[in-house]
Structure formats: C-alpha cells, structure tokens
Amino acid sequence: MALQLGDTAPNFTQDSTDGALNFYQWAGDSWVVLFSHPKDFTPVCTTELGYMAGLKPEFDKRNVKIIGLSVDPVEAHREWSKDIEETQGRAPNYPMIADHDRKVADLYGMIHPNALETMTVRSVFLIDPNKRVRLIPTYPASTGRNFDEILRAIDSIQLTETNKVATPVNWRPGQDVIILPSLSNDDAKALFPDGWDAQKPYLRVVKQPGG
Numbered sequence: 001m002a003l004q005l006g007d008t009a010p011n012f013t014q015d016s017t018d019g020a021l022n023f024y025q026w027a028g029d030s031w032v033v034l035f036s037h038p039k040d041f042t043p044v045c046t047t048e049l050g051y052m053a054g055l056k057p058e059f060d061k062r063n064v065k066i067i068g069l070s071v072d073p074v075e076a077h078r079e080w081s082k083d084i085e086e087t088q089g090r091a092p093n094y095p096m097i098a099d100h101d102r103k104v105a106d107l108y109g110m111i112h113p114n115a116l117e118t119m120t121v122r123s124v125f126l127i128d129p130n131k132r133v134r135l136i137p138t139y140p141a142s143t144g145r146n147f148d149e150i151l152r153a154i155d156s157i158q159l160t161e162t163n164k165v166a167t168p169v170n171w172r173p174g175q176d177v178i179i180l181p182s183l184s185n186d187d188a189k190a191l192f193p194d195g196w197d198a199q200k201p202y203l204r205v206v207k208q209p210g211g
C-alpha cells in the first residue's frame with residue numbers, strides 16, 4: 001500500500017554521493033525533504049537540483065535536511081553534478097541517493113508505472129523528526145516542482161506543530177492564521193488573549209503566533 005500522511009517513513013541503507021547512507025542515522029533529529037528525479041542528465045531535473053542547492057540555507061534555517069534520489073549510479077550523479085554547476089551556477093550541496101536497484105523507489109512508491117515505466121516520478125516526502133510522513137506532493141516528469149511552495153508548506157506545518165492554528169489559502173509567513181476548529185472559545189481565550197475575528201463561529205481569524 002502506498003505511503004500516506006502520518007505513516008512512518010521506511011528506513012533504508014543505500015549508496016549515495018556521501019557514501020553508504022543509512023537514512024535514519026543521516027536524518028538524526030532533523031526534518032527531511034526526500035525528493036526523487038526521473039533520471040540523471042535530464043533537463044528539468046538539472047534545473048531543479050541547481051535550484052535546491054541555492055535554497056539549502058532556507059531549509060537549514062528550518063532544521064530540514066534535503067536529499068535527492070534517482071535510479072542511477074553514484075558515478076553518474078557525480079558526472080551530472082558538473083553539468084548542474086556549469087548550467088545552473090550551483091552543484092548539489094546535499095547528498096544524492098544512487099538508487100540503482102530501485103530499493104528506495106519501491107519502498108516509497110516513487111515509480112508510477114502507468115505514468116513512467118522504469119523511472120521515478122517527481123515525488124517529494126517531508127518527514128518529521130519522529131520519522132512520520134507529513135507532506136507528499138507528486139509531479140509528473142515534465143513539470144518542474146515549485147520548491148518555494150515546499151518551503152511555504154513546511155512553514156505552515158511547523159507553525160501548527162506548536163500552536164493550535166491552521167493556515168488559510170495561499171498563506172505566507174506573518175499573515176493571519178485560523179484557530180483550530182477543535183479548540184473551544186474558552187480554551188482559545190487562554191491561548192489568544194488579544195482575541196480574534198470570528199467571521200463565522202468556525203472561522204476564527206487571529207494574528208500569527210510569534211509573527
């Protein structure tokens with residue numbers, strides 16, 4: 001059965017550009033973004049990998065480690081890295097899993113045979129420090145991902161970890177949020193002493209905590 005939100009992310013040991021990598025040991029107490037690519041030396045992937053290298057400091061700020069994957073060997077990843085640096089201005093500064101036997105791709109359901117027979121689709125798994133899967137966007141091979149949106153979703157998910165709020169459509173950090181429907185007005189008063197805008201009894205808009 002396909003991995004779903006809330007499931008435990010499976011552990012694995014696989015070759016990578018950083019050597020043999022045990023996923024749980026590598027992840028430690030960090031959040032992780034694990035993202036797959038159809039194949040090395042392909043154009044859309046080349047742009048994505050370069051962009052992720054530039055975005056790494058933003059992931060670092062959020063205690064998120066990033067790791068790529070494709071079903072090619074380490075030598076191909078290393079060779080491809082040079083092209084990525086040449087064309088995108090940055091080589092990957094994070095490990096790339098060399099999933100030559102598709103061990104990880106099969107574990108995580110990254111191969112969708114009705115879309116692409118042998119290559120992985122563009123999967124993204126956000127995994128929290130307890131190794132629970134928290135976000136699973138999936139894109140076809142021809143559509144480059146919007147990794148800024150992944151960062152935005154991480155900001156929302158991390159905010160709701162520690163505060164009893166949800167985030168509305170197209171929310172950006174610093175904008176107003178919504179008090180969780182499960183929180184009674186009495187309990188909300190203790191958490192949000194400055195009050196909220198009750199647009200409906202179930203739609204209570206409040207300033208972002210800490211925002």
Ligand code: BEZ
Pocket residue numbers: 038039042043044045046141142
């Ligand atoms: C790409 O990364 O450009 C790509 C890979 C497989 C199919 C289509 C595009």
